[in-house]
Amino acid sequence: MTQRFEFRLEASDGRARTGVITTPRGEIRTPAFMPVGTAGTVKAMLPENVRATGADILLGNTYHLMLRPGAERVARLGGLHRFMNWARPILTDSGGFQVMSLSDLRRITEEGVRFKSHIDGATHHLSPESSMEIQRLLGSDIVMAFDECPALPADRDRIAASMRLSMRWAARSREAFGDRPGHALFGIMQGGLERDLREESAEALRGIGFDGYAIGGLAVGEGQAAMFGVLDYAPEMLPADRPRYLMGVGKPDDIVGAVERGIDMMDCVLPTRSGRTGQGWTARGQINLRNARHRDDPRPLDEACHCPACRGYSRAYLHHTVRAGEIIGAMLLTWHNLQYYQDLMAGLRAAISEGRLAAFVAGFHALRAEGDIAPL
Numbered sequence: 001m002t003q004r005f006e007f008r009l010e011a012s013d014g015r016a017r018t019g020v021i022t023t024p025r026g027e028i029r030t031p032a033f034m035p036v037g038t039a040g041t042v043k044a045m046l047p048e049n050v051r052a053t054g055a056d057i058l059l060g061n062t063y064h065l066m067l068r069p070g071a072e073r074v075a076r077l078g079g080l081h082r083f084m085n086w087a088r089p090i091l092t093d094s095g096g097f098q099v100m101s102l103s104d105l106r107r108i109t110e111e112g113v114r115f116k117s118h119i120d121g122a123t124h125h126l127s128p129e130s131s132m133e134i135q136r137l138l139g140s141d142i143v144m145a146f147d148e149c150p151a152l153p154a155d156r157d158r159i160a161a162s163m164r165l166s167m168r169w170a171a172r173s174r175e176a177f178g179d180r181p182g183h184a185l186f187g188i189m190q191g192g193l194e195r196d197l198r199e200e201s202a203e204a205l206r207g208i209g210f211d212g213y214a215i216g217g218l219a220v221g222e223g224q225a226a227m228f229g230v231l232d233y234a235p236e237m238l239p240a241d242r243p244r245y246l247m248g249v250g251k252p253d254d255i256v257g258a259v260e261r262g263i264d265m266m267d268c269v270l271p272t273r274s275g276r277t278g279q280g281w282t283a284r285g286q287i288n289l290r291n292a293r294h295r296d297d298p299r300p301l302d303e304a305c306h307c308p309a310c311r312g313y314s315r316a317y318l319h320h321t322v323r324a325g326e327i328i329g330a331m332l333l334t335w336h337n338l339q340y341y342q343d344l345m346a347g348l349r350a351a352i353s354e355g356r357l358a359a360f361v362a363g364f365h366a367l368r369a370e371g372d373i374a375p376l
Contacts, residue, residue: 005141005184005211007243013357015235015262018349021243023141024182025081026088028056030243031259031352033345034091034267035338039064040074040084043272044327044334047086053307053335054342057089057142059267062134063098067117067124071137079139091142091267094131094173094188097149097216097248108148110165128172140183144214145173147188152222159192159217166190167204174208184211186245192217193226195233202237212243215263219248228257235262252281252344256364259348260357271341275334278322280309282340283367289333294319307339308332 009019021028035042035050038061042050050058060080065071074083080090099106099113107114112127131146147166150158170187177185187210191197205213215234218227227249235244245265246258255266271281278290282302287294289301297315309318309332321329351360 003182005182007212007241009241011353011355013352013355014260016259016348016352016357017262017264018352019243019264021089023089023184025141026056028089028265029345029349030264031255031345031348032056032265033255033341034059034265035341036061036267036269036272037084037086037090038269039068040080042334042338044275044331045272045338047084049335050086050338051088053338054346055338057091058086060084060090060092060138060140061095061098062092062131062138062144063095063126065092065138066095066126066134067119071134075137075139079137081139089141090139091186092135092138092140092144093247094135094144094146095126096131096147099126100149100151108165110168112146112169113148128169129176132173132176136180142184142186142212143177145170145185145187145210147190147216149190149217149220150192152192152217152220154192156192156194156197159190159194160197163190163192163197163201163217167201170205170210171208174210186210186212186214186243188214188216188247189234189238190217193222193230195230198230198234199237202234206239210242212245212265213238214245214247216247218246219250219254219268224254224257227254228261231258231261231263252341253365253368255341255344256348256361259352260361271337272334275332275337276330278329278333279337280318280333281337282372283364284370284372285368287372289315289318289322289329291319301333301336302340305336305339305343307336309336 006022011018019030034057037058114125128146135143146169148162150162187205189201191201243264246263249266250268280287280301294315300310302310351357
């Protein structure tokens with residue numbers, strides 16, 4: 001097994017790409033969807049079951065893990081991989097987005113961000129240097145540079161000032177990360193919906209030099225059309241020989257559109273959160289298992305799916321467990337949703353490799369337009 005972090009492009013179809021990221025802990029097939037293990041666990045799933053769906057990499061959260069149980073404790077216990085029993089690659093975000101979205105009484109300075117924990121109100125400080133140290137203690141394979149992510153909409157001056165601060169923090173993240181063979185540091189492009197600010201950000205990141213590049217500041221309230229408008233140009237501003245990661249996306253049609261525009265990696269809490277709230281994702285769209293129309297339906301949730309929920313249980317049973325608040329309902333639907341997402345990624349990779357992405361995308365949208373099959 002290699003001791004280096006490498007990215008190899010294998011095929012393209014239009015702007016879409018497929019390839020392999022090689023790390024000391026295993027290969028990551030791209031385009032890749034990363035299930036979110038916020039606090040060292042993919043909710044309602046065992047790690048081996050997450051792997052069984054086809055996931056090559058998980059995402060962990062610096063903000064949540066630094067607050068509880070603490071990065072130093074995780075390090076003493078052998079690092080995040082051993083702590084959560086996941087031997088394959090882990091990407092950790094920098095904590096910047098969660099500081100913006102979850103914490104109270106933030107104070108942002110050139111040095112970093114001082115904030116109060118959403119758990120107990122204790123005061124903490126995050127900077128590029130401390131974020132790199134926390135992610136080092138966790139043992140992340142892919143580390144994200146520390147940035148600020150303002151919510152949209154925001155005025156241009158606010159977006160520009162935030163982006164330039166993030167670029168200064170990116171340079172400090174690069175210096176603090178140092179030389180760590182086998183580990184990678186990704187920079188994060190910011191700039192809101194402003195094309196010239198995105199180009200300025202990309203130029204700064206290219207000048208610093210990173211192992212991969214993320215597109216941040218999207219999926220924060222701007223809507224799909226605006227997001228795709230940025231993705232129509234932003235990936236091409238980043239080096240073609242490095243992975244391109246779209247943060248916090250998303251719904252299946254967001255994923256397909258992003259892959260069409262050259263994105264290699266994505267993450268989102270949606271499949272697991274939906275599973276805990278009685279929602280199942282299928283090729284025909286989202287299905288609410290709480291609805292009464294499923295209570296006598298003996299069919300599987302998705303006849304084309306090979307996950308345990310679809311192989312062994314009926315819609316009627318899933319409806320019953322969801323309505324009764326039984327834990328197994330959340331477990332089965334989460335497993336199914338993660339399986340659907342990984343099957344979607346496998347289908348996209350195969351379509352790109354075989355030069356038939358346009359037909360795959362047309363079929364994807366056609367099934368969604370038909371909607372769920374009428375109950376028996």
